[in-house]
Amino acid sequence: MSDTSTRPEGLPKTIPHWIGGRPAPSLDGAVFEVSEPVGNTPYATASRGSAADVDAAVQAAKAAFPAWSALGDRARATALNRIADAVEARHERLSAFETFDTGLPVTQSRGQARRAAENFRYFADVLVALGGEAFRQGSSQISYTVRRPAGVAGLITPWNTPFMLESWKLAPALAAGCTLVLKPAEWTPLSASLWPEIFAEAGLPDGTVNIVHGIGEEAGQALVDHPEVPRISFTGSTATGRHIVRSSAEHLKTLSMELGGKSPAVVFADADLDAALDSVVFGVFSLNGERCTAGSRVLVERPVYEEFTARLAERASRVRVGPPQDPATEVGALVHPEHYARVQGYLELGRKEARLLAGGGRPEHLPEGNYLQPTVFADVPRDARIFQEEIFGPVVCAAPFDTEEEAVELANATPYGLAAYVWTSDLARGHRIAHAVESGMLWINSHNVRDLRTPFGGVKASGLGREGGAHSIDFYSETKIVHVALEPPHTPRFGEGGESK
Ligand code: NAD
Numbered sequence: 001m002s003d004t005s006t007r008p009e010g011l012p013k014t015i016p017h018w019i020g021g022r023p024a025p026s027l028d029g030a031v032f033e034v035s036e037p038v039g040n041t042p043y044a045t046a047s048r049g050s051a052a053d054v055d056a057a058v059q060a061a062k063a064a065f066p067a068w069s070a071l072g073d074r075a076r077a078t079a080l081n082r083i084a085d086a087v088e089a090r091h092e093r094l095s096a097f098e099t100f101d102t103g104l105p106v107t108q109s110r111g112q113a114r115r116a117a118e119n120f121r122y123f124a125d126v127l128v129a130l131g132g133e134a135f136r137q138g139s140s141q142i143s144y145t146v147r148r149p150a151g152v153a154g155l156i157t158p159w160n161t162p163f164m165l166e167s168w169k170l171a172p173a174l175a176a177g178c179t180l181v182l183k184p185a186e187w188t189p190l191s192a193s194l195w196p197e198i199f200a201e202a203g204l205p206d207g208t209v210n211i212v213h214g215i216g217e218e219a220g221q222a223l224v225d226h227p228e229v230p231r232i233s234f235t236g237s238t239a240t241g242r243h244i245v246r247s248s249a250e251h252l253k254t255l256s257m258e259l260g261g262k263s264p265a266v267v268f269a270d271a272d273l274d275a276a277l278d279s280v281v282f283g284v285f286s287l288n289g290e291r292c293t294a295g296s297r298v299l300v301e302r303p304v305y306e307e308f309t310a311r312l313a314e315r316a317s318r319v320r321v322g323p324p325q326d327p328a329t330e331v332g333a334l335v336h337p338e339h340y341a342r343v344q345g346y347l348e349l350g351r352k353e354a355r356l357l358a359g360g361g362r363p364e365h366l367p368e369g370n371y372l373q374p375t376v377f378a379d380v381p382r383d384a385r386i387f388q389e390e391i392f393g394p395v396v397c398a399a400p401f402d403t404e405e406e407a408v409e410l411a412n413a414t415p416y417g418l419a420a421y422v423w424t425s426d427l428a429r430g431h432r433i434a435h436a437v438e439s440g441m442l443w444i445n446s447h448n449v450r451d452l453r454t455p456f457g458g459v460k461a462s463g464l465g466r467e468g469g470a471h472s473i474d475f476y477s478e479t480k481i482v483h484v485a486l487e488p489p490h491t492p493r494f495g496e497g498g499e500s501k
Pocket of ligand 1: 156157158159160165183184185186214215216217218219220221222224235236237238240241243244257258259260261291292390392418458462463
């Protein structure tokens, strides 16, 4: 059972939708139970949105659109900065909610409020700094772009670092002048219950942001299917992403798809192996391994393979697994029993497919809750399912390589292409690998350190489109080109020479 002493203060008993600036139960009264991942005990009910609730939210967003989209850039930027202030003011409560609901260690959830606030501040800056494009054709014509907010945006988000990922979509959508409907993940709706008071405190006009809770196949699908929502920004699994792409064909929606990953960390023998080890351990076990950019395949050059994997296993076995609220905890509880069972399934599979070096099951000192030992598999063949499929837990696969070509080939040997990491002291080689690996993002001699100005996204089964900086603003906008003649254009004079009929 969960220890009630770990319950954060102010835990709501019900989590309603938020539509038109007011809390709203589902029109048909439906709810679903929400549990925490330590005792797997229900602690609240959330409203279970249907197509009718989604439509009410879309209508509220449509009503708010003319005023919000007409607001000057500076005024919108000021509103975004006020939202950032309101997020920061709830830093402690947000961290406590996130840790309670998702199982994320508290030391890691503490960074989420700061990152969420930073997303709003950053997009406020982008908004006021962003210019358009202009093109000149000699002395005859000038052309310039005009950006218009696209309308009502639909935002669909996953359960890993839910609040931060919601902010990553909310901030650019609002900056671009869209109003919107957010559908948070059903396993972790708690931190999203803070948005209404944050937006109210920031003075955001009613209906600018609307939140509909519910099940993906119901509320999420209704948002994807709604004809008056021209943009869908989705972060989640590749399987759901594929389904959404198919569904949204009917209304030809513009989509941004941030999907799954199975990112390689390539370690050459000439690398700073101590730094590489720290980075590999952090990259795959932080956020409970429930991280889209986790370096979950470690490819190591043969001469240092045995030593590196032995050290990796030794470090993994010393990672502190424990209650998410304990500041000493490095890996907490996985989000949900269904996900826990899924990851456990991969551990059983891994024992058949590869050599288990560390972990492999539940830690002995934690007989209850969704806890797993950080796990290392070595000698993982490239066609093994644990090498190919996203596990999304504290599990890492290691494999050796002999040449640079083989390293690239192995790095590219999965359907995914989100992130990649390369460790080497040969800078030219670092760049060669960076260019050859099929991924949307690659770090040389580093783990995932974000720069909000840079494009974020994946290739292959990891997604469509890029978010970040001006890319995000473009996504939530329609860009029009206006051509202006500076002198009379040459116009072939049709109808001049013929005879009239
Ligand atoms: P998921 O696909 O199960 O759910 C994501 C969201 O989609 C949830 O809100 C869910 O309710 C909704 N949904 C489900 N079915 C839907 C449907 N038919 N129509 C509309 N919405 C629907 O993903 P998850 O398990 O919550 O999240 C984990 C996945 O997210 C992992 O694969 C991870 O790699 C990925 N992820 C990717 C990134 C990235 O930036 N690339 C970031 C974080 C997580």
